[in-house]
Amino acid sequence: MTRGVPLPVPALARVAPRLALGRHFSDMQAAMRVNRIVLALCALGVLVFLCLPVLIVVPMSFSSATSLHFPPEGFSMRWYGQIFGDPRWVRAMQTSLVLALLSSTLALVLGGFAAYGLVRGRFYGRMAIQSNFVAPMIIPSVVTAVALYFALARIGMLGSFAGLLLGHTLLGVPYVVLIMSVAIRSFDSRIEQVAFTLGASWFTMFRRVLVPNLLPSTAAAWIFAFVTSFDEVVITAFIGGTHETVPKRMFNDLVMQVNPSITAIATLLIAVSVGLMALAAMLVRRSRATAGQDAA
Amino acid sequence: MSRMTPSAWLVLPLLLLMAVGFNLPLLAMLGQSFVGAAGLTLTHFREVFEASAYLKVMASTFRIALITAAVCVVLGYPLAYWLRRLSPRWQMVALALVVVPFWISILVRTYAWIVVLGNAGIVNRGLMALGLIEVPLAFLYNELGVVIGTVNVLLPFLVLPLFAAMIKIDERLLRAAETLGASPFAVFWRVFFPLSLPALAAGAVLVFILTLGFFITPAVLGGGRVPMVASMLDLFVNQMPNWELASAISAVLLVVTIALFVLYLRLTRAQETT
Numbered sequence: 001m002t003r004g005v006p007l008p009v010p011a012l013a014r015v016a017p018r019l020a021l022g023r024h025f026s027d028m029q030a031a032m033r034v035n036r037i038v039l040a041l042c043a044l045g046v047l048v049f050l051c052l053p054v055l056i057v058v059p060m061s062f063s064s065a066t067s068l069h070f071p072p073e074g075f076s077m078r079w080y081g082q083i084f085g086d087p088r089w090v091r092a093m094q095t096s097l098v099l100a101l102l103s104s105t106l107a108l109v110l111g112g113f114a115a116y117g118l119v120r121g122r123f124y125g126r127m128a129i130q131s132n133f134v135a136p137m138i139i140p141s142v143v144t145a146v147a148l149y150f151a152l153a154r155i156g157m158l159g160s161f162a163g164l165l166l167g168h169t170l171l172g173v174p175y176v177v178l179i180m181s182v183a184i185r186s187f188d189s190r191i192e193q194v195a196f197t198l199g200a201s202w203f204t205m206f207r208r209v210l211v212p213n214l215l216p217s218t219a220a221a222w223i224f225a226f227v228t229s230f231d232e233v234v235i236t237a238f239i240g241g242t243h244e245t246v247p248k249r250m251f252n253d254l255v256m257q258v259n260p261s262i263t264a265i266a267t268l269l270i271a272v273s274v275g276l277m278a279l280a281a282m283l284v285r286r287s288r289a290t291a292g293q294d295a296a
Numbered sequence: 297m298s299r300m301t302p303s304a305w306l307v308l309p310l311l312l313l314m315a316v317g318f319n320l321p322l323l324a325m326l327g328q329s330f331v332g333a334a335g336l337t338l339t340h341f342r343e344v345f346e347a348s349a350y351l352k353v354m355a356s357t358f359r360i361a362l363i364t365a366a367v368c369v370v371l372g373y374p375l376a377y378w379l380r381r382l383s384p385r386w387q388m389v390a391l392a393l394v395v396v397p398f399w400i401s402i403l404v405r406t407y408a409w410i411v412v413l414g415n416a417g418i419v420n421r422g423l424m425a426l427g428l429i430e431v432p433l434a435f436l437y438n439e440l441g442v443v444i445g446t447v448n449v450l451l452p453f454l455v456l457p458l459f460a461a462m463i464k465i466d467e468r469l470l471r472a473a474e475t476l477g478a479s480p481f482a483v484f485w486r487v488f489f490p491l492s493l494p495a496l497a498a499g500a501v502l503v504f505i506l507t508l509g510f511f512i513t514p515a516v517l518g519g520g521r522v523p524m525v526a527s528m529l530d531l532f533v534n535q536m537p538n539w540e541l542a543s544a545i546s547a548v549l550l551v552v553t554i555a556l557f558v559l560y561l562r563l564t565r566a567q568e569t570t
Contacts, residue, residue, distance in 0.1 A: 032480060043378035046371045047390060050397050050451060053408030056418070060411060070411060070418045114310035121304030129307060132314060138557055139550060140509020142526040144318070146546045149533055150328065151321035166317045173310065231401035234511050234526075238533065247403050254407055254516050263411075266404040277399040 054270060061263035079264035089249065089265070096230055096245040099161075103168035104225035110169075111176030111225075112218065116210075118177070119184040130177070137174035144170065145238035152239055159241020167235040172225030179224060183217030183287065216287035223280040227273050322550070329543035340544035350528070350545070357524045360439060360514075361507035364446045365500045371447065372454040373496060379455075380462045391459075398452040406513045409445045410436065437519030445517040450506055454499035461495030461567055498563035505556045509549055525549055 048055075056070055061079055063072030083089045111133070118130050136144060144167070152163040187210075195205040211218075233247045240248055250265050332339050344350050379390055397405060412418050413435035420432040435441050465488065473483045511526035518524070525545065532542035 039374055039378050042374045043390075046375040046451070047393050049371070049448065051393055052412060053405040053448065054397060054400065056411055057404060057408045067416070110310040110313060113306040117303050117306035117308075121307065123304045123307075129311060132319070133310065136318065138505075138553070139322075140506075140511075140526070140553055142509050142511045142529055143546045143550050143553075144322075146529050146533055146542055147321040147325040148317075150325055150539060150543070154324075166313075170314070170318050173314070177310075227399070231403070233401075233403055238530075247401060250403055250407070251512065251516070254403075254410070262407060266401075266407055269401045269404050273399045273401060274396060277396075 057263055057266045058270065060260070061267040063260065063263070066260060079261045082261045083264045083268075086261075088244070089246070092244045092246045092249045095243055096247070099164060099168055099243075099245060100226045100229040103165055103229045104172050104222050106165070106169045107172030107176050107225040108218065108222045111173045112180050112221070115177050115180035116184055119181055120189065130181075133177045134174045136170045141171065141232075141234040142238075145235045148235065149238050158239060159243065161243060163239050164236060164243055167239055168229040168232060171232060171235065172228050175224035175228060176221040179217055179221040179284075180214070183214050183221075187213055214287075216283040220280040220283045220287075223276045223283075227276050230272060231269065325543045326547050326550075328540060329547045331540070340540045341548075343541060344544050344548060353523045353528050354525060354548075356439075356522070357508060360442060360446070360522070360524065361504045363443055364450065364507045365504040367443065367447045368451050368454045368503045369496060369500050372451055372458060372499065373492075376455050376458040376462055379459050394452050394455055397448075398456070402449050402512050403516075405449055406445050406516045409441065409448070409517055413441060413444065436517060437521050439518075439522050441517040442514045442522045442524075445513040446507055446510060449513055450503045453502050453506060454496075457502075457564075458492065458495045458499050462492055465491045494563050494567035498560055498567065501556055501560045501563060505553055505560065508556075509553060 060070060060072050062075050062077065064074035064076035064078065065072065114133060118126060118133075148163065148167050149158065152158040152160070157163045191213075192205055192209060195209045196202075200208070231247055232245070233251050236243070236245050236248045237251060246265060246269065250262060250269075253259060253262060329340050330336050330338070344354075375394075379387060379394075382390060410417070414420070415432040415434075415436075417435075419435065420429075423429045423433070435444065469487055469491070470483055473487045474480075478486065509526055510524065511530070514522055514524045515527055515530070518527070520527075529542055529545055529549075532538045532545070
């Protein structure tokens with residue numbers, strides 16, 4: 001398997017003799033090598049830049065010092081102790097968890113069925129409806145937040161948990177619809193038809209054929225919606241009222257002052273996102289592998 | 297097949313929820329931006345475009361979005377190009393390093409820059425220890441800080457699709473150019489780069505769109521001193537309520553975003569046809 005541009009050395013070796021580059025050949029080869037090293041250094045620099053936030057925050061959360069100095073001065077779990085000892089942070093964690101669980105489940109159920117309808121159904125305006133479902137991902141969340149703020153304020157539901165649940169569900173829907181559409185499209189519809197031919201009702205087919213086959217993608221879609229809700233700040237800040245989630249509390253604290261215990265919260269958020277997303281990536285890969293087997 | 301027809305109805309529950317909970321609020325907000333004391337009016341839009349304060353905020357948002365997109369192009373292109381030529385194993389590792397930050401809360405990634413770039417942060421203390429500067433440089437609570445943080449958050453949006461487009465470029469085209477006697481320099485600039493251009497442009501447009509409506513990073517790293525459209529909305533909704541004005545500003549942001557997104561879709565389609 002050849003990969004990458006075969007620009008530098010082998011390419012030159014082929015071209016150079018024909019062009020009778022002679023003595024210049026080694027100069028050019030050296031220049032190409034320098035180019036390659038410069039490129040690699042630039043790329044590595046950008047990678048470090050991308051990962052820097054994580055590389056800094058995680059070690060700092062285990063620091064024993066009260067100042068935000070890096071590298072951290074000693075190892076301690078005091079910031080974690082402080083977070084878990086603060087009833088307001090604990091309540092924020094509970095709110096975040098409940099909200100993420102409910103909104104992701106709602107998004108999964110509604111989005112999953114909708115994706116099935118979009119893929120298998122034949123009806124007018126399918127593309128428009130799909131764009132509508134994906135829109136919350138494209139429209140800036142601050143615009144959605146403002147619109148929801150006005151609408152909820154008019155019906156007296158601003159600051160209600162139901163309003164917050166609606167906002168978080170809307171943000172999870174695009175991920176569910178996109179992931180589930182791909183999964184359903186790659187699942188052979190003839191298998192469903194066989195189930196019908198054998199006398200299964202739609203519900204039986206759904207329970208015994210679709211659900212077991214689409215399980216990995218379904219779990220991945222649910223995780224995406226969960227993490228989206230768990231990390232959400234903008235909508236929660238606008239319409240949450242007195243409901244505080246972990247990111248909203250963190251955001252409010254950050255705007256006012258920088259406190260080392262935030263590093264512990266940040267590390268917890270990193271752990272939740274990375275852990276769940278790694279699981280989702282694994283599930284998607286597995287479902288792709290099985291889809292590949294089916295095709296073969 | 298008759299039993300297959302109900303599948304279309306499965307779209308309905310979500311469609312209803314979105315119509316009531318998403319489309320209706322957005323339309324009501326758009327409507328509100330046209331309603332004045334005496335019926336329909338364009339006063340609110342006139343206010344947005346005539347008051348120099350709002351124009352200044354919009355201009356600065358556009359400028360920051362443009363700078364962010366440009367910096368993402370400059371940093372992202374070499375990274376994607378380098379990723380393309382790695383061995384499969386290292387490619388996996390490097391891609392993971394791009395994807396993992398992408399998953400982590402924007403708030404967390406923004407927060408870290410306070411620690412890195414603050415007056416007592418790593419960068420300033422390092423520069424002072426080296427004797428390069430005497431007083432800490434102001435990285436935070438200005439446009440520079442906002443751009444650094446925003447580029448950091450949005451870079452994967454450019455790198456990942458660009459990398460995906462680069463590995464699809466047909467190797468044989470490059471080899472054909474070499475065989476015809478093109479120098480490596482010419483192969484890159486006259487064959488490879490033009491082929492990767494639609495994906496690069498699409499990525500830049502995407503970063504630009506996302507920066508326009510960005511709220512968290514500018515609010516935290518700008519410290520209220522770098523007003524952008526999203527923070528202006530926060531002001532007119534949460535602090536000194538002016539719903540009509542907030543609606544008009546949102547409407548402008550919405551229309552610009554959708555127009556640019558259509559451009560983005562065109563660019564990604566152009567890439568599929570090449």
